[in-house]
Amino acid sequence: xxKISQLHKSYxxxxxxxxxxxxxxxxxxxxxxxxxxxxxxxxxxxxLNIIGMLDEADSGDYILDGVPIKNLTEKKxxxxxxxxxxxxxxxxxxxxxxxxxxxxxxxxxxxxLKRRERQEKGKFHLKKVGLLDWAHHLPSELSGxxxxxxxxxxxxxxxxxxxxxxxxxxxxxxxxxxEIMEFLQQxxxxxxxxxxxxxxxxxxxxxxxxxxxxxxxxxxxxKVNQVRASxxx
Amino acid sequence: MIRFLFDRDTWQEVxxxxxxxKLRTVITMIGVWWGILLLIGLLGSARGMENSFNRLFGSFAxxxxxxxxxxxxxxxxxxxxxxxxxxxxxxxKKVEENVEGIEFVVPRNQNSSLVVRNFLSGNFGIxxxxxxxxxxxxxxxxxxxxxxxxxxxxxxKVAVISEDVYKQLFEKDExxxxxxxxxxxxxxxxxxxxxxxxxxxxxxxxxxxPFSTFQQIYNQGENIGWIMITGKPxxxxxxxxxxxxxxxxxxxxxxxxxxxxxxxxxxxxxxxxLTGFLKGMQFLTWFVGIATLIxxxxxxxxxxxxxxxxxxxxxxxxxxxxxxxxxxxxxIVVEAVFLTLIAGLFGILTGGWILIALDSAFGQGPDAxxxxxxxxxxxxxxxxxxxVTLGTLIGLIPAFKATSIKxxxxxxxE
Ligand SMILES: Nc1ncnc2c1ncn2[C@@H]1O[C@H](COP(=O)(O)OP(=O)(O)O)[C@@H](O)[C@H]1O
Ligand SMILES: [Mg+2]
Numbered sequence: 001x002x003k004i005s006q007l008h009k010s011y012x013x014x015x016x017x018x019x020x021x022x023x024x025x026x027x028x029x030x031x032x033x034x035x036x037x038x039x040x041x042x043x044x045x046x047x048l049n050i051i052g053m054l055d056e057a058d059s060g061d062y063i064l065d066g067v068p069i070k071n072l073t074e075k076k077x078x079x080x081x082x083x084x085x086x087x088x089x090x091x092x093x094x095x096x097x098x099x100x101x102x103x104x105x106x107x108x109x110x111x112x113l114k115r116r117e118r119q120e121k122g123k124f125h126l127k128k129v130g131l132l133d134w135a136h137h138l139p140s141e142l143s144g145x146x147x148x149x150x151x152x153x154x155x156x157x158x159x160x161x162x163x164x165x166x167x168x169x170x171x172x173x174x175x176x177x178x179e180i181m182e183f184l185q186q187x188x189x190x191x192x193x194x195x196x197x198x199x200x201x202x203x204x205x206x207x208x209x210x211x212x213x214x215x216x217x218x219x220x221x222x223k224v225n226q227v228r229a230s231x232x233x
Numbered sequence: 234m235i236r237f238l239f240d241r242d243t244w245q246e247v248x249x250x251x252x253x254x255k256l257r258t259v260i261t262m263i264g265v266w267w268g269i270l271l272l273i274g275l276l277g278s279a280r281g282m283e284n285s286f287n288r289l290f291g292s293f294a295x296x297x298x299x300x301x302x303x304x305x306x307x308x309x310x311x312x313x314x315x316x317x318x319x320x321x322x323x324x325x326k327k328v329e330e331n332v333e334g335i336e337f338v339v340p341r342n343q344n345s346s347l348v349v350r351n352f353l354s355g356n357f358g359i360x361x362x363x364x365x366x367x368x369x370x371x372x373x374x375x376x377x378x379x380x381x382x383x384x385x386x387x388x389x390k391v392a393v394i395s396e397d398v399y400k401q402l403f404e405k406d407e408x409x410x411x412x413x414x415x416x417x418x419x420x421x422x423x424x425x426x427x428x429x430x431x432x433x434x435x436x437x438x439x440x441x442x443p444f445s446t447f448q449q450i451y452n453q454g455e456n457i458g459w460i461m462i463t464g465k466p467x468x469x470x471x472x473x474x475x476x477x478x479x480x481x482x483x484x485x486x487x488x489x490x491x492x493x494x495x496x497x498x499x500x501x502x503x504x505x506x507l508t509g510f511l512k513g514m515q516f517l518t519w520f521v522g523i524a525t526l527i528x529x530x531x532x533x534x535x536x537x538x539x540x541x542x543x544x545x546x547x548x549x550x551x552x553x554x555x556x557x558x559x560x561x562x563x564x565i566v567v568e569a570v571f572l573t574l575i576a577g578l579f580g581i582l583t584g585g586w587i588l589i590a591l592d593s594a595f596g597q598g599p600d601a602x603x604x605x606x607x608x609x610x611x612x613x614x615x616x617x618x619x620x621v622t623l624g625t626l627i628g629l630i631p632a633f634k635a636t637s638i639k640x641x642x643x644x645x646x647e
Contacts, residue, residue: 049641052553054553074557075559078558078560079555079557081552081554082554083555087553093546093550093553095547097253106554107555110551110556110560115240115241115242154554
């Protein structure tokens, strides 16, 4: 699904620069559910953003679904993001003046789908996350867990190959976090490849593989026995 | 692109971003609205004034000058200063033949006499005229006809009288054509009645009689009171005046520098000042209107720039979801054009209402100050075109601003 080798990234800070990623090698197969762990500031988000083509590496190779990702124009990057990737953010990033359905249908708009199709697909995915009854509510009328589920539905709308979640449970309480994880596990069971950035052990244990970052390199990369979130809910 | 413009979501987006801050949207649009309003209102009024001038002077050859003899102010070739100068028919003829750019030279005579009919009488201005006068100073005849060549040839005793004269000498509704009136104790038959109209140059002409008749009755010989010279449209009437005067001085043995020998009134010159003023007003209107418009459009661009800044994160999210920079820019430009167009259309509407109001206040009746105050469809069309162009151009600034930062930076924004 994706293959990264010798990936470097540094940020300029004043006159010097901060070397955040110092040669990352990572391979993820289709159908995996990977947790990217590490303390705050270890470069988890940086890595995920590069994978998500929101940011660019300084050096190294990155191949996504057989396509080498290098020197993309913004237009190409946008098209790839739209086709391959679904993003889930810690702060949900729903558009506040659009209702749940409109939010979910937004990626489909940029896919150039007709309005009817967008509405149908949007409803289908809202139903999947159990929020069809909330289709016409604004984000401000939803709870944190509901917002994140709308965000997940939005990430799924364009039927991406890879889901990227940056601390998806970071803004939620434990119970709600587990509900979200249960849902992500379900998606993974159905075959979706999922990358989750987290710094919480319990969340990482609910994935099938844990990759630990420290000082800009992968310190540990192991398969784990997945803890099913359903047993806590 | 076409589909984009007809997509409901495009307009939903425009509506959303506008209604998110209604007050600001309205304030933004005021500049453009005001600019268009000024443009339409002032251009329409200027046009109305021009039309009203044209109506006033329409029957009048405006590219003309009146010249009459006075007395010399310099001694010349043995003549003392103070010599009386009188124009003659041969002067008029020579001027007409020799000065470049002349259309007509109309010799005229005038006098004032007692006019009597039965027991009614009055003192009126009597003018001796050629049929040509009717061409340069179109008479609005209510009844009958003007003097013709055969009247001149036969020195007929006929008179064309003004409506005022008719009212003083005739009973109400009395039929005047063919009736006799007495001018200086001789009988003239009335052949026409004319309306004086709005504009009159020189002493009032109450009664026109054939030039030849006038000559005979008043013992004028070859002398004439004054001449009216009209120039061809492409010639400068000021130059014609100078040429004609110089020629007249030569013919009458007057010092070429003598400024008093001939008096004149240059109508073309005065009229030119007037139309020049109107032209200036129109130019000023365009200038003020366009400047206001540009300022208004800039205000729109500025507001959009702020909006874009506020929506940085949202734009980042959209880009993460797969919006290309072009799609983001397109939306912002459409918003800019939409705002300018709506404001502009409101301006055109209110401008139109103002013109209608002006028309009902000042545009009614024959003496209206504004005649048909309006702007042409072409002007409206040009204004709209300018708006769309400016809106697009100004929209490009926030549009490029919106996509100038990387999506990751936009997302990080709080
Ligand atoms: N745009 C940036 N400019 C400068 N430094 C940055 C930028 N983004 C991240 N960093 C720094 O890079 C390091 C890694 O950041 P990040 O990948 O967000 O860490 P994590 O997600 O693991 O907490 C941090 O020290 C952070 O301060
Ligand atoms: Mg982070």
